[in-house]
Amino acid sequence: MSIQEVQGAKEAPAYQKKKKTGGGEGFQESLLQNLRSRENEEETTADSAQGGKRTKEPSETARIGVTGSVRVNAAMLTEAVQTVKVRHMRYEESDHVEIAVTEGYTLKGKRLDDAEDAVREQHEDMTDVSEYNAAEGQNRSRVYVEAKYEDGRVEAYQVDVGRVSDNTDHMIERFALETVREA
Amino acid sequence: MEQKWGYLADEYRAMLYRIAFSNMKNRADAEDAVQETFLRYMKGDAPIQNKEHEKAWLIRTTIHICLDILKSGWYQRTVSLDESFTSAAKNIYLPYQIRDDLTLEAVLRLPTHYRNPIYLFYYEDYTIHEIAGILNEKEGTIKTRLRRGREEVKKILTEGNTERRP
Numbered sequence: 001m002s003i004q005e006v007q008g009a010k011e012a013p014a015y016q017k018k019k020k021t022g023g024g025e026g027f028q029e030s031l032l033q034n035l036r037s038r039e040n041e042e043e044t045t046a047d048s049a050q051g052g053k054r055t056k057e058p059s060e061t062a063r064i065g066v067t068g069s070v071r072v073n074a075a076m077l078t079e080a081v082q083t084v085k086v087r088h089m090r091y092e093e094s095d096h097v098e099i100a101v102t103e104g105y106t107l108k109g110k111r112l113d114d115a116e117d118a119v120r121e122q123h124e125d126m127t128d129v130s131e132y133n134a135a136e137g138q139n140r141s142r143v144y145v146e147a148k149y150e151d152g153r154v155e156a157y158q159v160d161v162g163r164v165s166d167n168t169d170h171m172i173e174r175f176a177l178e179t180v181r182e183a
Numbered sequence: 184m185e186q187k188w189g190y191l192a193d194e195y196r197a198m199l200y201r202i203a204f205s206n207m208k209n210r211a212d213a214e215d216a217v218q219e220t221f222l223r224y225m226k227g228d229a230p231i232q233n234k235e236h237e238k239a240w241l242i243r244t245t246i247h248i249c250l251d252i253l254k255s256g257w258y259q260r261t262v263s264l265d266e267s268f269t270s271a272a273k274n275i276y277l278p279y280q281i282r283d284d285l286t287l288e289a290v291l292r293l294p295t296h297y298r299n300p301i302y303l304f305y306y307e308d309y310t311i312h313e314i315a316g317i318l319n320e321k322e323g324t325i326k327t328r329l330r331r332g333r334e335e336v337k338k339i340l341t342e343g344n345t346e347r348r349p
Contacts, residue, residue, distance in 0.1 A: 091308050097279045099305050101286050102337050104330070106305055150304075150329050152311045152322070 080163035081172050086156040089146055095183040098175060104150035107172075109179030112142040112158070143176040191221055195238070198307065199245045201277065205291055205302045206249035216252060220245045239317045246299055246318070253295075277306060289339040290332075297332030300325050 091097050094108040141162040147155045159176035203213035231237045290301050303309045315322045
């Protein structure tokens with residue numbers, strides 16, 4: 001996944017009032033109607049979410065079958081921490097994993113190396129080395145963090161580690177720092 | 184047939200072994216359970232619809248086989264000689280690093296109805312929806328078991344509960 005996709009956080013679509021229908025066919029029709037309206041909303045919000053500026057909360061797409069909205073914990077957001085779309089990254093794909101059974105959550109972290117590749121492609125013709133290094137360095141310090149909670153919530157964040165204090169006590173920031181060290 | 188076997192082994196053996204071990208707490212029984220699962224699959228016992236269904240069927244069958252073995256009179260009259268229970272967590276080779284073997288040990292000491300949801304949720308990274316499908320329970324039931332199981336884990340960690348529970 002490229003950095004553009006990660007930054008392309010989309011709005012959690014509002015609940016669509018279903019048409020009252022009867023029987024299995026009606027349910028299917030209503031489901032398709034909701035899916036269509038959701039797609040439309042995603043298209044209209046895609047542009048506003050570009051450029052890394054977080055304007056709205058992201059949506060979550062479940063790995064199997066169902067789609068559910070995510071309640072984003074506003075307390076988690078800081079200058080360095082932004083919400084992004086959930087990737088459903090597996091443990092095997094992560095650079096760092098924290099399993100907190102007694103606290104009721106798991107954290108998975110990955111340095112955004114694929115973002116570095118994207119920068120390279122975009123700046124292939126870049127002649128100013130310092131400009132290239134700055135662009136690459138900025139992406140190198142970004143970490144994708146996925147949090148899964150006991151109540152079923154899944155939240156994803158992108159952390160700009162360059163803006164995180166070494167002695168932070170913020171759960172997501174601390175974990176992002178650990179991920180950079182582990183990677 | 185060999186191709187199918189190779190695919191099953193590559194794709195699922197490690198994960199199913201971990202799940203079987205979390206129930207059986209010894210290597211030989213865990214391997215037997217996984218083998219029995221694959222045999223049932225190969226015999227065509229599984230009405231497989233897609234890959235996710237296949238995975239869920241394999242996990243569910245592994246757990247059921249483990250529980251059947253644990254309930255059997257023969258098993259209850261025997262004592263495993265090859266591994267001590269206190270090192271059970273060391274025999275679960277997770278595909279990532281965990282720093283806290285004590286918590287995993289505590290999870291392995293939980294009663295089955297708490298242990299399987301907690302193990303699948305935290306250590307195999309399944310969602311509540313997936314676990315509900317695998318264990319054939321309602322999502323609400325899984326959430327409750329996760330919450331109560333977590334409280335049990337805390338108790339075990341603070342009280343140093345060493346009693347072995349099937």
